């Protein structure tokens with residue numbers, strides 16, 4: 001037993017769910033990765049490298065600090081952990097990161113196409129755009145830096161050029177919803193482009209208004225976390 005057991009179980013369950021839904025691109029492989037921040041600590045629980053999700057147990061989930069130093073676990077963390085750490089360092093509102101190889105977003109990743117705001121409920125949830133993170137090799141410093149730059153837009157979903165998708169959120173459940181909304185919006189956008197008809201997007205002022213609501217939600221989460229971290233009187 002360890003104080004991290006509950007975090008390991010939640011990361012494991014989310015990973016298996018994403019794998020079963022096909023968001024990792026295959027059901028038998030080990031692609032994609034999931035992490036969550038340990039509340040009140042500068043550490044995360046993250047999936048291990050090269051272990052198929054079907055064989056994964058809670059004990060295989062790694063606990064590392066934000067410098068990638070191992071805290072608990074026998075296995076090596078995913079090679080893409082530095083990208084997760086970039087997200088936690090850049091965004092104080094983020095407590096969960098999911099990296100997938102989901103097909104709709106992957107189509108956008110090979111045609112260099114960011115996704116504009118098209119539906120109000122999606123824009124309210126994930127922010128006013130889905131930007132592209134320029135390609136760099138998995139686990140490289142360059143990819144870490146590209147993620148840091150992209151996440152400054154304070155949205156929740158990103159397309160990773162020639163790779164897949166990255167979603168960030170205040171907890172694993174919300175981030176899973178962002179994965180689903182990204183897949184819906186990517187699939188619709190690609191199909192709409194394929195018709196050859198012009199694609200209408202939300203009016204600029206509506207997209208800006210919805211994005212402001214997204215920022216306010218993030219600010220409330222940042223305030224909640226700062227209050228938790230503050231020393232008690």
Ligand SMILES: [Zn+2]
Pocket residue numbers: 031032080099100101138163164
């Ligand atoms: Zn990947």
